[in-house]
Amino acid sequence: MTITLLVFCDITDMETIRLEKVIPEKNQSRYYSLRIEINLFGEFSLILDWGRIGRSCRTVSTPFPDYDTAVAAMDKKVSEKLKRGYVSTT
Numbered sequence: 001m002t003i004t005l006l007v008f009c010d011i012t013d014m015e016t017i018r019l020e021k022v023i024p025e026k027n028q029s030r031y032y033s034l035r036i037e038i039n040l041f042g043e044f045s046l047i048l049d050w051g052r053i054g055r056s057c058r059t060v061s062t063p064f065p066d067y068d069t070a071v072a073a074m075d076k077k078v079s080e081k082l083k084r085g086y087v088s089t090t
Helices: 067-083
Strands: 017-023 028-038 044-052 058-064
Touching: 017 067, 028 067, 044 067, 058 067
Parallel strands: none
Antiparallel strands: 017 028, 028 044, 044 058
């Protein structure tokens, strides 16, 4: 007996959140980008990109078992960055 499970998820309303921190006196020109995607295993992954504006970035992908957990992690990370002086550009 074979059971096929199809899971459809509409995350078209998701967008990339981009935060920037620019302080010319300290030569700081940084950005932080966050988005949620579905990986090959059907898990939701929080994708983080960061680095200096205009340069190549670092990327980290963290899988989560469900959408709500991924959104909670994203919200936590955004609030951390806003406390550190980043400003939303989206």
